[in-house]
Amino acid sequence: MxxxxxxxxxxxxxxxxxxxxxxxxxxxxxxxxxxxxxxxxxxxxxxxxxxxxxxxxxxxxxxxxxxxxxxxxxxxxxxxxxxxxxxxxxxxxxxxxxxxxxxxxxxxxxxxxxxxxxxxxxxxxxxxxxxxxxxxxxxxxxxxxxxxxxxxxxxxxxxxxxxxxxxxxFAWTRLTLWRAQLAAALDQPPYEPITRVQVAGAPDSPSTALLAAWLGLRLQVPVEIDVADGNPSSGIHRVVLHRASGEISLERTRTGIVELHQPGQPMHELSLPRRGLRECLAEELRRLDPDDEFGAVLESGFGSSTAA
Incomplete structure (x- = not known):
């Protein structure tokens, strides 16, 4: 009515x-x-x-x-x-x-x-x-x-x-699935420290900047942002974590799908859809207390990464 x-x-x-x-x-x-x-x-x-x-x-x-x-x-x-x-x-x-x-x-x-x-x-x-x-x-x-x-x-x-x-x-809310997949990849042996990180994304993607800042803040390593990698799609394109035994990479290859590459393991295709307004809004309404992690990224990590 x-x-x-x-x-x-x-x-x-x-x-x-x-x-x-x-x-x-x-x-x-x-x-x-x-x-x-x-x-x-x-x-x-x-x-x-x-x-x-x-x-x-x-x-x-x-x-x-x-x-x-x-x-x-x-x-x-x-x-x-x-x-x-x-x-x-x-x-x-x-x-x-x-x-x-x-x-x-x-x-x-x-x-x-x-x-x-x-x-x-x-x-x-x-x-x-x-x-x-x-x-x-x-x-x-x-x-x-x-x-x-x-x-x-x-x-x-x-x-x-x-x-x-x-x-x-919402640029931060859209990172929830990326952050979860990266955390899951690091929660597996050999548990070596990350030495540096590369993040690639569209030039106008605020999520790319926030993800780079979050990784730099939590891993305490240099983070390089590439916004000119030739990929015409929007949003985040790729994350590469460098460590002694090799690279861990998470790369979007087509809509809704990313490829996970890890040393000594077969490539895995993972579902990582782009989140719409409804999904982002519903997630934010699940908590009414301040998002301390977002605040920490903005206040301590945002803008500290270097552009390629």
Whole structure:
């Protein structure tokens, strides 16, 4: 069910939610958090679809704040989606025009679930120091996606400079499977120390920079980044760990598949699919405490690797 509320107010949206609950039995019971998504008008549907899918694992209230600050007329249009149109969640879409778009905190405060955690997500371009923004100050966790911005590497550098505990970025979440496979490869004999590391990836891949930083931080060895290896695909292309008995390499050879090469062992093909918005969002919503490992990489390791 979708209820349209053109030219409305945040107070009227809240009253309509109460009426829906009383008349249709749609209640907030079982909702574990409020997710606030910041978007631009006309770009909401893909992120709503991802949040709806994630809500099947994490039932929540989704508040989408879409803005058009360049509009001449101050106006708030809203939609409330419940039932089949909202997955396992309640979706409130607020489209703020003109001056109405300047007070985002005021728009959402009365719509938050009482006594429930708040997570804010910027799926596209994000402001500097998101923790200091009006919606960032409301949230326990703040999610950005540097890979979805116009200049991913510069965005990641800005995120690092303004990092506060509770911040995370999908460029880091997309590394979970890579980190697990590399850790598993090192958890086998001969247990020799790694002497150096090479990481290759696309020039605009923030995940490549983060993986190199994580390996350098945890292995305490030089890490070389190659962003000109001739592979036209996006993301991470290859990781090579050097040690006395030979190289361990993990290389993406085709979509969803990587090859693992180890000295004295046959080559193994492993499933390592690229993670979409739904998978990344669901993983981040499983924990509402700060991601200390991500913070350590940004504060101590990010930017310490050398480019080839």
């Amino acid at each position: 979708i209820i349209d509320l053109p030219d409305t107010t945040a107070s009227q949206v809240s009253k309509t939610l109460v009426r829906i609950r009383d008349e249709a039995g749609a209640v907030a019971l079982g909702r574990v958090l409020t997710l606030i998504i910041t978007s631009e008008i006309g770009e909401e549907e893909d992120v709503i679809a991802a949040a709806n899918e994630a809500s099947r694992e994490h039932p929540m209230r989704i508040i989408v704040v879409s803005t058009d600050s360049a509009g001449a007329t101050a106006r708030l249009d809203a939609e409330i989606r419940v039932g089949g149109d909202a997955g396992a969640s309640e979706v409130i879409v607020l489209r703020a025009h003109g001056e109405t778009a300047t007070d985002l905190r005021g728009l959402v405060t009365g719509l938050l679930l009482p006594d429930a955690p708040v997570v804010s997500w910027w799926p596209g371009e994000c402001p500097d120091a998101v923790c200091d923004t009006p919606l960032g100050r409301l949230a326990q966790r703040r999610i950005t996606d540097s890979a979805a911005t116009s200049d991913p590497r510069s965005t990641l550098a800005r995120i690092a400079s303004g990092y506060r505990p509770g911040d995370t970025d």
